[in-house]
Amino acid sequence: MRKRKRIWALLLVWTMLFTSLGAVQTEAAAKSADQTMAVHFLDVGQGLSILVQSGGENLIYDGGDKETSSFVVSYLRKQNITTIDYLISSHYDSDHLAGLIGCLNAFDVKQVIGSDYTHDSKLYQSFMNAVKAEGVTVEHPEVGTEFEFGTGEFTVLSPETISKNDSNANSVAIKLENGENSFIFTGDAEHNSEEEMCDSKIDLDCDVLVPGHHGSATATTWDFLEETVPEYAVISCGAGNQYGHPDKDTMDKLQDMDIQVFRTDEQGTIVAVSDGTRIDWNTKPCNDYSAGDSGDTGTQPQSAAASAPQVQDTPAPAAEAQTQTASVWLSATGSKYHSIPDCGNMNPDNARQVSRADAEAQGYEACKKCF
Ligand SMILES: [Zn+2]
Numbered sequence: 001m002r003k004r005k006r007i008w009a010l011l012l013v014w015t016m017l018f019t020s021l022g023a024v025q026t027e028a029a030a031k032s033a034d035q036t037m038a039v040h041f042l043d044v045g046q047g048l049s050i051l052v053q054s055g056g057e058n059l060i061y062d063g064g065d066k067e068t069s070s071f072v073v074s075y076l077r078k079q080n081i082t083t084i085d086y087l088i089s090s091h092y093d094s095d096h097l098a099g100l101i102g103c104l105n106a107f108d109v110k111q112v113i114g115s116d117y118t119h120d121s122k123l124y125q126s127f128m129n130a131v132k133a134e135g136v137t138v139e140h141p142e143v144g145t146e147f148e149f150g151t152g153e154f155t156v157l158s159p160e161t162i163s164k165n166d167s168n169a170n171s172v173a174i175k176l177e178n179g180e181n182s183f184i185f186t187g188d189a190e191h192n193s194e195e196e197m198c199d200s201k202i203d204l205d206c207d208v209l210v211p212g213h214h215g216s217a218t219a220t221t222w223d224f225l226e227e228t229v230p231e232y233a234v235i236s237c238g239a240g241n242q243y244g245h246p247d248k249d250t251m252d253k254l255q256d257m258d259i260q261v262f263r264t265d266e267q268g269t270i271v272a273v274s275d276g277t278r279i280d281w282n283t284k285p286c287n288d289y290s291a292g293d294s295g296d297t298g299t300q301p302q303s304a305a306a307s308a309p310q311v312q313d314t315p316a317p318a319a320e321a322q323t324q325t326a327s328v329w330l331s332a333t334g335s336k337y338h339s340i341p342d343c344g345n346m347n348p349d350n351a352r353q354v355s356r357a358d359a360e361a362q363g364y365e366a367c368k369k370c371f
């Protein structure tokens with residue numbers, strides 16, 4: 001009888017041991033399942049919109065242009081999203097901003113992050129009104145600020161400085177991390193901004209880079225690529241877009257560095273899922289390094305060659321002339337863009353400088369007098 005009791009006791013101990021071991025194992029499994037971070041690069045044509053989901057939280061970085069705003073909202077609804085924990089506006093150009101207004105109207109938004117400048121467009125005003133209606137304000141976190149998100153975090157990389165007349169240069173860039181995996185989104189940040197990020201001492205090493213400004217030559221310098229050394233690049237641009245995005249300079253660099261390429265213009269919406277150690281994709285990289293069809297106005301000819309020694313010898317005036325065609329002037333009112341800030345009876349004090357591509361994206365046409 002005593003023996004029997006001992007056997008029962010032993011059995012009990014064994015059962016408890018196995019049950020607790022089992023519990024530990026299930027917990028470990030749950031933890032690794034929990035570490036998932038899904039990054040959706042939405043096909044918003046000529047624009048940018050990225051949805052990130054992790055640990056029950058949602059983040060949206062840019063919302064694409066007006067035409068695709070309802071697509072973005074319905075895409076989020078299909079993921080059963082009701083709350084957006086972080087809504088990040090890189091900058092206030094319509095191809096990034098419009099869809100965010102749709103999101104603000106459709107979902108409960110907890111926190112909004114944006115760049116600290118104002119844009120004189122109706123769209124910007126609607127955005128600010130939608131933010132206000134949500135009962136929140138636009139935060140402008142400093143470079144280096146870290147936010148916990150899902151099973152990971154993100155760090156603000158830019159803007160270090162605010163430019164009064166260059167919307168793109170004010171882009172809020174972030175590095176998103178999940179365990180060992182990381183992603184960098186830079187909006188329409190261009191060379192100067194990339195340089196500041198390189199100087200920031202923040203570790204820019206990443207697995208996935210979204211080349212700035214839709215793959216335009218105004219972004220993705222050699223220096224920036226050497227700091228980020230991504231394994232993958234995701235280009236977000238519209239099929240057959242009128243700007244010739246992505247630019248040949250950018251695509252040549254990606255190819256030179258053997259960076260695998262995904263493109264929304266060819267592959268539609270692309271989804272990357274990180275488990276903290278590896279990244280799985282919903283499709284294979286297309287690795288199409290061909291440039292957009294440039295009946296292109298040539299947003300930034302040759303500037304990519306910043307690291308190519310022979311180009312550094314280019315006389316300064318020539319380089320300056322090139323930069324001037326890349327950016328144009330807009331008057332406070334009017335529908336034309338100008339090569340000079342005081343064309344006709346424009347008030348130069350109210351004129352602002354933007355990239356030519358962006359002026360065109362916002363529907364401005366070249367002034368016949370100065371172009
Ligand atoms: Zn822009």
Ligand SMILES: [Zn+2]
Nearest residue numbers: 047095188213
């Ligand atoms: Zn853009």
